[in-house]
């Protein structure tokens with residue numbers, strides 16, 4: 001579904017991704033793990049078209065994504081839930097959903113919101129509440145819900161569990177698993193390595209802008225280097 005080949009990304013003169021390659025198959029649940037500053041967010045933003053790569057190629061369903069503006073990438077079926085959520089705090093839950101539905105036609109928008117509320121009943125209850133009055137967990141739910149409004153084929157999530165209590169993040173992980181089991185392909189970036197490797201099928205390890213390892217999550221969980229570097233065991 002998604003194929004990235006030999007990607008280089010720079011901020012000005014400073015290169016932060018080096019020769020990064022990765023693939024995600026249809027219906028897969030793939031994770032990218034790595035320390036703070038490794039380049040995880042940069043990679044997702046590059047896929048979403050928010051940053052242009054200086055070299056390499058991004059293919060989605062056989063077509064080149066790099067070079068397309070972000071809204072065209074959304075239309076192709078790729079959605080990014082950004083780090084730190086970036087909600088509109090002074091807009092209601094429903095208005096935030098509308099913001100994520102800018103590619104959806106007017107007569108479809110209500111159905112789309114209903115489809116979303118089935119996954120997030122709490123957002124239906126809170127539909128007229130301002131986003132900033134929601135709890136941290138509910139805000140993350142809303143960020144994901146907004147990203148789902150375009151009905152993506154590939155959903156990319158950038159550290160959704162950041163700042164959430166363990167119980168809430170477990171709930172969130174279950175929800176992501178559910179979305180995956182209902183046919184949405186997932187590319188998840190996380191620092192919560194243990195939880196992530198327990199739900200993703202495959203994972204990549206990004207270190208200082210380079211992919212240093214790739215494998216089945218089960219194997220990575222047993223890997224000595226991973227255990228030392230990321231699980232503190």
Ligand SMILES: Nc1ncnc2c1ncn2[C@@H]1O[C@H](COP(=O)(O)OP(=O)(O)O)[C@@H](O)[C@H]1O
Nearest residue numbers: 011014016034035036037038039040041042043
């Ligand atoms: N807008 C930016 N301008 C310049 N450097 C940046 C910018 N955003 C991130 N960086 C740098 O790029 C590197 C990778 O950052 P990032 O992709 O945010 O890593 P991660 O998400 O893995 O923590 C870091 O060294 C960071 O300081």
Ligand SMILES: [Mg+2]
Nearest residue numbers: 040041042083
């Ligand atoms: Mg990041």
